[in-house]
Amino acid sequence: MTILAAEPNEQLAQISNYLIYSAMAVYVLAFFAFIAEWTFGSRSKVARTAAALTADGGAEKGGVPAQSGVSVQVKSQSGGTAVLEKPAAPEVVTRSAAGKRGELPDGPGAAAGDEQGDMYGRIAVSLTVLAFLLHAGGVLSRSLSVQRAPWGNMYEFSTAFSMVAVGAFLGFLAAKKRVRWIGLPLVTTVLLDLGLAVTVFYTDSDQLVPALHSYWLWIHVSLAIICGALFYLGFVGSLLYLFRDAYEAKLLRGEKPGKVATSIMERLPAANSLDKFAYRINAAVFPFWTFTIVAGAIWAGDAWGRYWGWDPKEVWSFITWVAYAAYLHARATAGWKGRKAAYLALLAFACFLFNYYGVNIFFNGKHSYAGI
Numbered sequence: 359m360t361i362l363a364a365e366p367n368e369q370l371a372q373i374s375n376y377l378i379y380s381a382m383a384v385y386v387l388a389f390f391a392f393i394a395e396w397t398f399g400s401r402s403k404v405a406r407t408a409a410a411l412t413a414d415g416g417a418e419k420g421g422v423p424a425q426s427g428v429s430v431q432v433k434s435q436s437g438g439t440a441v442l443e444k445p446a447a448p449e450v451v452t453r454s455a456a457g458k459r460g461e462l463p464d465g466p467g468a469a470a471g472d473e474q475g476d477m478y479g480r481i482a483v484s485l486t487v488l489a490f491l492l493h494a495g496g497v498l499s500r501s502l503s504v505q506r507a508p509w510g511n512m513y514e515f516s517t518a519f520s521m522v523a524v525g526a527f528l529g530f531l532a533a534k535k536r537v538r539w540i541g542l543p544l545v546t547t548v549l550l551d552l553g554l555a556v557t558v559f560y561t562d563s564d565q566l567v568p569a570l571h572s573y574w575l576w577i578h579v580s581l582a583i584i585c586g587a588l589f590y591l592g593f594v595g596s597l598l599y600l601f602r603d604a605y606e607a608k609l610l611r612g613e614k615p616g617k618v619a620t621s622i623m624e625r626l627p628a629a630n631s632l633d634k635f636a637y638r639i640n641a642a643v644f645p646f647w648t649f650t651i652v653a654g655a656i657w658a659g660d661a662w663g664r665y666w667g668w669d670p671k672e673v674w675s676f677i678t679w680v681a682y683a684a685y686l687h688a689r690a691t692a693g694w695k696g697r698k699a700a701y702l703a704l705l706a707f708a709c710f711l712f713n714y715y716g717v718n719i720f721f722n723g724k725h726s727y728a729g730i
Contacts, residue, residue, distance in 0.1 A: 366503055366504050366562075366563045366564055367502070367503040367504070367563075368503070368563070369503075370499050370500075370502050370503035370563075371499075371500065371503040371504075371562070371563035373499045374495075374496045374497075374499040374500040374503060374563070375496070375556075376496075377492050377493070377495045377496030377499060378492075378493065378496035378517060378552065378555075378556065379556070380492045380496075381489045381490075381492035381493035381496060381552070382489075382549065382552050382553075382556075384485055384488050384489035384492060385485075385486070385489045385493075385545055385548055385549050385552070386549065387485050387489075388482050388483075388485035388486045388489055388541075388545050389542070389545045389546060389549065391478055391479075391481045391482035391485055392478075392479075392482040392541045392542040392545060393542065394478040394481075394482075395478035395479040395482055395538075395541075395542075395625075396542060396621070396622065396625050397621070398478065479538055479541075482538075482541055482545075483528075483531065483538065483541065486524065486527075486528065486541065486545065487528060489524070490521070490524045490525060490528060493517070493520070493521045493524065494521055494525075496517065497514075497517055497518050497521050500514060500517070500563060503563045504563055504564065506571075506575070507575045507576050507579065507580065509575075509579045509580070509583060510575070511559075511561045512555075512559040512561070512718055513555050513556075513559040513560050513561045514561070515579070515583065515714075516551050516552070516554060516555035516559055517552065517555050518583050519551065519583050519586055519587055519714075520547070520548040520551040520552060520555075520587075522583055522584055522587035523544060523547075523548065523587035523588075523590050523591065524544065524545075524548060525587075526587055526588055526591060527540055527541065527544050527591070536627070537635075539598070539625055539626050539627065540591065540594055540595075543594050543597075543598070544591075544594065547590070572657060572660065572661065574653065574656070574657035574660070577653050578650060578653040578654050578657050581646060581647075581649065581650040581653060582650050582654075584646070585643050585646050585647045585650055586710055586714065588639055588642075588643045589639075589640065589643055589647075589682075589706075589707055589710055590707070591639055592635075592636045592637075592639035592640040592643070592703060592707070593636075593703065593704065593707040595632050595633075595635040595636030595639065596632075596633075596636040596699075596700040596703040596704055596707075597700075597704065598626055598632055599629055599632035599633050599636060599696075599700050600697065600700050601622075601623065601626075602623055602626045602627075602628070602629040602632055603629040603696065603697060603700075605619060605620075605623040606628070606629050629696075633695060633696060633699070633700065636700070636703055637689060637699070640682060640685060640686065640703060640706075641686055644682050644683070644686060647678070647679060647682065648679065650675075651675050651676065651679060654672070654675065655672075658672075670717045670721035670722075671713065671717050671718075671721075674709065674712060674713035674716075674717050675713055677709050677713075678706065678709040678710045678713055681702070681705055681706035681709045682706045684702060684706075685699065685702040685703050685706050688702060
């Protein structure tokens with residue numbers, strides 16, 4: 359089934375450009391607000407975990423004191439018995455015990471931190487919401503300007519991709535998930551993505567070649583964008599896991615990391631939490647990526663008369679699928695967790711990025727609709 363093309367509406371296309379630039383300006387403000395949260399909002403609480411793990415304080419170096427209580431019964435003059443709670447001596451979690459547990463607690467800043475940090479964080483999230491609304495308006499007006507799906511070339515794909523990533527982040531926050539730590543790397547990446555979109559990848563609003571005028575454009579490409587945006591969040595989790603894991607290893611060896619490292623790492627959840635976060639996202643998205651490839655093959659059969667032709671885009675989509683399948687298989691069967699799994703996850707997302715950028719820039723094929 360084909361869809362009749364319409365002449366581009368230049369006024370709506372111009373409005374779309376203005377909205378995207380406005381969104382970028384607000385994202386910059388959100389970026390600085392997240393920087394303020396990570397810098398100033400972490401000072402009053404951020405050193406507690408590190409200090410407890412590295413202090414000698416009568417315990418083994420690297421111990422974490424944890425308070426517990428005991429009940430004390432006291433007989434009153436009237437013959438009754440009152441139960442009072444008396445704090446017990448701190449229980450010390452040593453390096454060896456923490457190692458057996460496989461994780462340390464989340465950094466004190468991971469759940470928003472102190473009052474000042476929470477204020478900066480709430481400002482950052484509010485600015486991100488405003489930028490997202492402007493961003494979504496830019497994508498929608500671009501779609502209306504040509505009356506088709508707004509992901510027909512690299513510029514449109516980039517703007518839609520970053521919009522979905524921000525939308526997923528805000529969705530997690532709305533669901534009361536403690537993922538504000540994603541905000542800073544996410545906004546930074548979105549600004550880089552939109553910067554490339556409006557400079558290197560920009561393409562005037564126009565209609566597409568006849569092969570792309572199909573309802574599969576809405577299904578196949580939209581799924582690719584959603585999967586890529588969620589894979590990106592998993593990538594952030596895996597990348598930050600590597601840094602947080604190295605930081606925790608220093609603490610458990612009794613070493614004292616620098617102030618800058620402490621300030622940054624204590625804004626993050628525990629390494630084990632980051633590892634689980636990345637795994638759950640990648641595992642949940644993988645079936646949809648599988649269907650994305652299947653949908654692309656069905657569309658190729660309708661458009662070109664063959665389901666698979668080893669086109670560069672098809673090959674790298676499959677390579678990406680294999681990489682994520684290897685990651686999930688290694689975790690499920692070989693018991694790979696931690697750094698080995700994180701490296702596999704990073705490799706898999708690198709394959710996705712190459713499929714997104716490299717194939718469109720360096721290869722020619724039937725999918726060469728990037729507009730660059």
